Amino acid sequence: MARPTKPQGEITRGTTAPNRLRRVDRWIAATQRSALRAGDRPLAVDLGYGASPVTAVELYARLRAVAPRLEVAGVEIEPARVAAGTAFVAASGGAYPGLSFRRGGFELPVDRPPVLVRAFNVLRQYAEADAWRAWSDLCGRLDPAGVLVEGTCDEIGRRAVWVALGPEGPRTITFAAHLPALGRPSDLAERLPKTLIHRNVPGEPVHALLADFDWAWATAAPQSAFGPRARWTAAVDLLARTWPVHRHAPYGGRPRLRLGELTLPWQSVAPR
Template identity: 55%
Template sequence: MRARPQGTITRGTTNPNRLRRVDRWLAGPPAARLRRSGDPLVVDLGYGANGRTTLELFDRLRRVRPDVEVLGLEIDPARVDAARPLERPGLTFAHGGFEIPTGPRRPVLVRALNVLRQYSEAEVAGAWRTMLVRLAPGGLLVDGTCDEVGRRACWFAVSPEGSCSLTISLRLAGLERPGVVAERLPKALIHRNVPGERAHDWLSTLDDAWARAAPHADFGVRQRWIATAEAVRDAGWPVRDGPSRWRLGEITVEWPPPSGVFD
């Protein structure tokens, strides 16, 4: 008898195109992992009450790797049944949780957006460990949160080998300051945006650099964001990528994994 999936049922709310920012990133910097994989399996964990965002992920990754296979996993069987009409060659839906029941196959990418948000901070390390052992060597787990319409998003990317990064992606038009993403920090950080914590230092540094870059707004909001990214990099933060990603409203920084994940 198959074991009960690991996890609890989430609220399941989602909207079409809500996860476009993380999908765009997955089709960007991490795409080399997918291209060189001998088994291009991707798992969308906890897609919610509507499988539409899993279909969107499939369509976007097919541009990177035409033979990619995407599996949407949900612990609620009713949600799996509801998503089945969206299936097509290369896209399937199944019952499962953090244990990622893909048999002997090991996914190269796992997207778990707006899933751990509903857990306690103490449960994050265990959930990560459970998912990471199922990844293929060189694979990547993406855990994060976004707002209801996908204009503000923040996610961790972590590999089984222990490397970790944190990405912020924002709609730049009308942006008051980068720190507005605070309410969308991943669960491992949401309660750590307080003085003395790295998350607070990072958002404060971004806000200060954004304010100082105000004169660049005369050349457009993207130029202001690029100047902000350059300033925090020059201040010593381990910022990845460059203007081609920054102009999208993204910024990625190397980040130590939460305690307990690789201890």
């Protein structure tokens, strides 16, 4: 009998909280619907969901609203966390059909290629080279129509940055913030994914982007009289004069701007 394969990866701190990932969840639900509905049995994976199953349960609820056939698997290395998720489902009395929890890591212990892998606050503890390797490994395990969404947020989900990747590699980068609490756009630098956080230095595209966004934010300061959303929208309009900002649905447009989001093609910030 073959011995069980050891999960690939390291145990995270497990820090989590209700609604911490609401920004990325609503972005996935709005922009990735074709992927979420792909195939007869679409599967989403919440990789490294943490000490509580709450964010996996929230992902299930938010995505099933736009993709009713979607199944969700929470994947964690720590057995106690898997047991907590499994116990939650068992105690729900059948309220969450298609939601499951299992032990594993980057190898993704599921029975079919997922149409979505959400990996949030997982790769920050890894070296940059390991984060690039994890991207490659996870992209190679996606359904042909699938997407990997990998990123980082603060403890209460007010600031976040994430990258969307397909089987071919990175596609877009999104910056998202609770606008009333934002000092300036470059405050989001501390939430850059591991593949970029050490590249926020002069000469790198992501550094230039954040510097230009700060300039646009300062220039748009008079719009603060109409609220932080108006200022953010005006700043993005200025930034779009020199950067390839996604301006139209599903990634752009006023509805996404009013949520405090900015999405650009990955190549505009890819490391040199």
